[in-house]
Amino acid sequence: MMTFTSQILMLLLLLLSSIIFNKGVSTCNEKDQRTLLIFKKGIIDHFGRLSTWSSEEDCCAWKGVQCDNNTGRVTKLDLSPPYEEKTYNSLEGEINFVFLELEFLNYVDLRENEFDMIRIQPIHYNVTYASKLRYLDLSWNAYDIHIDNIHRVSELSSLKYLNLNGVDLHKETDWLQVFSMFPSLLELYLKDCNLNYISPSLKYITSLETLDLSLNNFNFELPKGLFNLTKDISYLDFSSSKIHGELPLSLSNLVNLTYLDLSYNQLKGSIPSWIGQLGSIPRDWDNMKYLIDINLWSNRLAGEALIHLSNLKRLRVINLGKNQFSGMIPINLPQKLQVIILRDNQFEGNIPAQVFNLSSLFHLDLAHNNLSGSIPQSVYNMTPMIIVGTQLQSFDASSYNGNRELCGAPLKKCIVEEDLTRTNPSMKNEDDDSLRESLYLGLGVGFAAGFW
Numbered sequence: 001m002m003t004f005t006s007q008i009l010m011l012l013l014l015l016l017s018s019i020i021f022n023k024g025v026s027t028c029n030e031k032d033q034r035t036l037l038i039f040k041k042g043i044i045d046h047f048g049r050l051s052t053w054s055s056e057e058d059c060c061a062w063k064g065v066q067c068d069n070n071t072g073r074v075t076k077l078d079l080s081p082p083y084e085e086k087t088y089n090s091l092e093g094e095i096n097f098v099f100l101e102l103e104f105l106n107y108v109d110l111r112e113n114e115f116d117m118i119r120i121q122p123i124h125y126n127v128t129y130a131s132k133l134r135y136l137d138l139s140w141n142a143y144d145i146h147i148d149n150i151h152r153v154s155e156l157s158s159l160k161y162l163n164l165n166g167v168d169l170h171k172e173t174d175w176l177q178v179f180s181m182f183p184s185l186l187e188l189y190l191k192d193c194n195l196n197y198i199s200p201s202l203k204y205i206t207s208l209e210t211l212d213l214s215l216n217n218f219n220f221e222l223p224k225g226l227f228n229l230t231k232d233i234s235y236l237d238f239s240s241s242k243i244h245g246e247l248p249l250s251l252s253n254l255v256n257l258t259y260l261d262l263s264y265n266q267l268k269g270s271i272p273s274w275i276g277q278l279g280s281i282p283r284d285w286d287n288m289k290y291l292i293d294i295n296l297w298s299n300r301l302a303g304e305a306l307i308h309l310s311n312l313k314r315l316r317v318i319n320l321g322k323n324q325f326s327g328m329i330p331i332n333l334p335q336k337l338q339v340i341i342l343r344d345n346q347f348e349g350n351i352p353a354q355v356f357n358l359s360s361l362f363h364l365d366l367a368h369n370n371l372s373g374s375i376p377q378s379v380y381n382m383t384p385m386i387i388v389g390t391q392l393q394s395f396d397a398s399s400y401n402g403n404r405e406l407c408g409a410p411l412k413k414c415i416v417e418e419d420l421t422r423t424n425p426s427m428k429n430e431d432d433d434s435l436r437e438s439l440y441l442g443l444g445v446g447f448a449a450g451f452w
Contacts, residue, residue: 028059028067032074035101036065042094042119049079049091066107073104080109080137090114095138097121097152105130109137111163116142118167120152134158139165139189146171154181163189165212170194180205191215191237198223210235214261221245227253239295240264258290263297263319270303293317297341306330306347320345321365329355329371336360343367343402351406353378364395368402375400375408 033055040053052062059074060067066076077099081089094117095110118138133156138145146168147153153162159182169175169190176199179188185207192215208230219242227250234256244266291312296305297319304327305320315334319341328349333340338360347369353376355364397410 027072029072029074032067032072032102033059035098036062036074036077038098039096042096042117044092046092047089049081049089068104071104074102075104076107077102077105078107078109079113080111081113092116092142094119095141100130100133100156102130104132106132106158107135108133109135110141111137111139112141114142116145118145118147120147120149130156132158134184135161137161137163138167139163139191141166144168150175150178154178156182158184160184161187163187164193165189165191166193168194170196170217173197174199183207186210188212198226205230206232208233209256212237213241214239216241218243222248224248225250227251232256234290235259237261238265243267245269252288255288256290257288258292258314260291260293261295262299263295265299267296267299267301269301270305288312290314295319296323298322300324302326306333306342310334316360318342329366333358339363341365342369345369347371349373351375364399366400366403367398370405371400371403372405373407375406375411377409 036053036059037055040050043050045051049063053059059065060072064077064079065074066078067073068075079091081091091110091113093115095115097118097120099105099108115138136153136156136159143166145166147164148171150169150172162179162182162185170193172178172195175190175195175197179185182205185205187210188205188208189210189212191212195213195216196218198218198220209232211233212235214237222238222243222245226248231253233254236254236257236259239261240263242265243262246269247262247267289312292314293316294309295317298321300323301320302324305325306318306327306329309315309318310330310332313334314336316336317339318337319339321341322344324346325342326346326348329342329347329352331352331354333355335358337358340355340361340363343365344367347366348371350373351366351371355361356376356378395410400406400411
């Protein structure tokens with residue numbers, strides 16, 4: 001028979017086991033559940049993705065909801081569709097910012113649905129809001145989704161990641177000032193937001209590391225002090241944003257920059273004009289010693305860019321295609337280069353044999369320049385390959401077409417004798433394929449390199 005002491009110990013053990021077992025299964029906070037049900041009212045759910053969202057069930061078990069195991073307070077809301085469901089299982093209706101009343105919420109992902117409205121309530125000073133929210137992604141919903149009161153978002157003082165790609169912000173003339181009010185913001189994505197204005201009276205965004213303003217409608221020269229906003233930016237994308245003129249001198253202030261994409265714009269001038277007097281170029285470009293990927297495709301830029309870019313030893317992707325750059329290809333290109341795209345410029349002289357000694361190089365496009373002489377025999381030493389469709393191919397003639405005085409393998413004979421690249425339809429089709437290949441490969445590899 002168990003003694004009285006043994007019985008007491010057994011009861012204590014059972015009580016302790018019950019406490020341990022129940023720890024981590026706290027039920028959802030009633031206030032949080034009511035808030036989520038209000039949020040649900042504005043959603044059109046054709047496919048039953050929110051079928052678990054019922055007042056009869058614990059909201060911590062609802063699909064897309066995550067709670068703190070100890071307190072039962074909602075900390076995460078993720079209603080982005082699974083990859084295999086993105087094309088046919090989207091939520092519709094409105095995004096009601098009532099979710100900001102979830103006091104302990106730190107993560108919200110509503111991207112890639114078909115929400116067409118964002119409802120932001122007025123501030124109620126008797127309500128505690130989500131002061132811990134660090135991640136907010138509302139990107140790529142319905143094409144006409146917009147925010148009319150972006151100032152309301154600026155009160156999220158703990159936010160580190162904000163993605164509004166595809167959200168129409170064309171009415172927001174002071175958007176930059178609004179986002180400068182986030183003291184902790186590290187990543188800001190405003191791609192394809194129909195932005196058309198940058199205020200000349202700029203404030204610092206001291207913490208920002210990633211800024212994507214691509215596919216907008218600025219249609220003017222960038223303010224001179226734009227790149228004084230922060231020195232911590234490592235990723236900067238202004239591609240396809242209709243900017244023109246010369247780049248501000250302040251570009252050289254971005255000493256931590258690793259990824260720079262200014263492609264598909266109307267920039268002009270030479271690289272020396274970006275950073276001041278000719279004598280200061282090496283010093284100023286050395287400030288960008290961390291640069292890995294530079295994409296200036298399809299602008300009106302000129303000058304001897306490669307001389308200065310050669311000093312950037314970490315570069316993996318150089319895309320200078322479709323500009324007016326000139327000069328010779330240096331023999332001391334960065335040794336880590338993987339992609340070199342120089343097509344449709346005015347580069348001249350011989351191709352240095354050292355280009356083919358770059359051990360990581362797997363894509364080279366020198367087409368349509370003024371290069372001359374023989375292609376170095378060391379091209380046969382190249383072991384990396386490029387992907388064309390589903391086939392692997394070594395560097396072929398499409399990498400060199402359009403250089404009238406360039407000859408040697410893989411060209412069959414000197415182009416100066418044939419001059420077929422612009423007149424023969426079959427050769428033109430081959431060259432068009434090479435152009436698309438250079439563009440897509442440069443963009444894809446560049447995007448990946450930006451995160452290395």
